[in-house]
Amino acid sequence: MTSEEKYNRSLELLNAYILDNHMRHTAEREMVLQVLTEVKTPTFTTKQVENEVSKLHISLPTLYNCLRLFVSARILYKIDRVSGMQQEHYGWHVDAKNSMIVVCTNCGRTARFVDKAIHNTIYNRKYANFVPAHYAMFVYGQCRACRRLIVKRLQEAAKNRSRSSIE
Numbered sequence: 001m002t003s004e005e006k007y008n009r010s011l012e013l014l015n016a017y018i019l020d021n022h023m024r025h026t027a028e029r030e031m032v033l034q035v036l037t038e039v040k041t042p043t044f045t046t047k048q049v050e051n052e053v054s055k056l057h058i059s060l061p062t063l064y065n066c067l068r069l070f071v072s073a074r075i076l077y078k079i080d081r082v083s084g085m086q087q088e089h090y091g092w093h094v095d096a097k098n099s100m101i102v103v104c105t106n107c108g109r110t111a112r113f114v115d116k117a118i119h120n121t122i123y124n125r126k127y128a129n130f131v132p133a134h135y136a137m138f139v140y141g142q143c144r145a146c147r148r149l150i151v152k153r154l155q156e157a158a159k160n161r162s163r164s165s166i167e
């Protein structure tokens with residue numbers, strides 16, 4: 001999905017939600033939505049959102065209201081701080097069809113991946129009283145750069161420990 005398609009689909013959902021809930025249209029919401037659709041990673045952290053939106057001169061409370069509204073309108077989904085993640089993550093409901101995403105719980109980096117075998121398993125299995133429409137899968141861990149840092153830190157700690165035991 002291109003960022004333009006993402007924006008158009010999201011705007012449709014936003015307008016429908018505003019209409020259903022008798023809310024006012026605000027330029028800020030559309031501006032925030034526009035900026036978010038230009039983020040290249042499949043998911044983004046609250047920190048990333050704050051950085052992206054800082055050029056719009058929108059207050060943080062307004063930004064967080066927008067995010068909450070986008071989640072309610074099923075434009076975004078929120079990944080809570082699970083598996084040791086340090087920040088909340090948001091992803092696109094409108095682009096979540098059959099997503100498989102690896103998430104680094106240390107720095108928040110995300111990447112999409114494809115696994116035909118898992119895809120087939122999900123669609124070929126029988127579900128009791130349920131028909132699957134689509135799925136989203138997250139694999140949590142550490143990216144290569146963070147892993148390298150963690151290993152380095154562990155090695156330094158081990159070195160310091162053996163040094164102090166000699167002294």
Ligand SMILES: [Zn+2]
Pocket residue numbers: 104105106107108109142143144145146147
């Ligand atoms: Zn990382």
